[in-house]
Amino acid sequence: GQNIDQPTEMTATEGAIVQINCTYQTSGFNGLFWYQQHAGEAPTFLSYNVLDGLEEKGRFSSFLSRSKGYSYLLLKELQMKDSASYLCAVSDSNYQLIWGAGTKLIIKP
Amino acid sequence: GAVVSQHPSRVICKSGTSVKIECRSLDFQATTMFWYRQFPKKSLMLMATSNEGSKATYEQGVEKDKFLINHASLTLSTLTVTSAHPEDSSFYICSARGGRGGDNEQFFGPGTRLTVL
Numbered sequence: 001g002q003n004i005d006q007p008t009e010m011t012a013t014e015g016a017i018v019q020i021n022c023t024y025q026t027s028g029f030n031g032l033f034w035y036q037q038h039a040g041e042a043p044t045f046l047s048y049n050v051l052d053g054l055e056e057k058g059r060f061s062s063f064l065s066r067s068k069g070y071s072y073l074l075l076k077e078l079q080m081k082d083s084a085s086y087l088c089a090v091s092d093s094n095y096q097l098i099w100g101a102g103t104k105l106i107i108k109p
Numbered sequence: 110g111a112v113v114s115q116h117p118s119r120v121i122c123k124s125g126t127s128v129k130i131e132c133r134s135l136d137f138q139a140t141t142m143f144w145y146r147q148f149p150k151k152s153l154m155l156m157a158t159s160n161e162g163s164k165a166t167y168e169q170g171v172e173k174d175k176f177l178i179n180h181a182s183l184t185l186s187t188l189t190v191t192s193a194h195p196e197d198s199s200f201y202i203c204s205a206r207g208g209r210g211g212d213n214e215q216f217f218g219p220g221t222r223l224t225v226l
Contacts, residue, residue: 042220045216087153099153100149100152
């Protein structure tokens with residue numbers, strides 16, 4: 001079967017760094033997405049990785065290792081507005097997104 | 110580019126009525142549109158996939174006679190919740206694939222909050 005695992009909840013301090021991990025087992029792989037979702041809103045796109053390595057975009061970076069079926073989202077200089085759920089999704093062989101359950105990130109002052 | 114709109118953003122209806130939700134890709138042609146449902150504190154659940162001009166493909170457990178999907182054009186898909194009941198209350202989100210993302214990236218609408226009384 002297809003499976004995406006990520007922690008249910010994480011807590012971090014404003015100004016700090018946090019890493020959200022995602023492991024996956026899917027039928028085929030056409031890239032991995034990270035989305036941010038604030039309560040009551042639709043997901044917004046953060047990053048897309050299809051090749052191994054680190055992609056940096058401002059305070060957010062995303063890493064992929066296809067051989068390990070592993071990705072992480074790194075958030076630096078955390079701000080209160082970063083409190084949200086972070087969803088990992090893998091595009092399978094049919095280009096269909098397989099979703100993780102999301103990681104709720106709580107930022108404390 | 111790659112903007113998806115959804116209408117209405119919120120709807121409250123009485124049990125037994127039908128509700129139509131529209132999903133539009135505003136600046137690109139969406140070859141495929143997806144309808145998701147999300148319960149509080151849960152991840153997205155794919156309900157169905159629709160391609161323009163053909164019947165939608167429903168996920169297991171989703172009643173196709175209750176959740177009618179029409180993908181009449183490359184920029185519009187509609188989801189109709191027929192004979193809505195309180196258990197249908199949820200956050201419904203559409204996404205569209207096409208545009209600059211090609212076959213891969215999905216662009217999400219803002220979602221529709223449905224409350225059935």
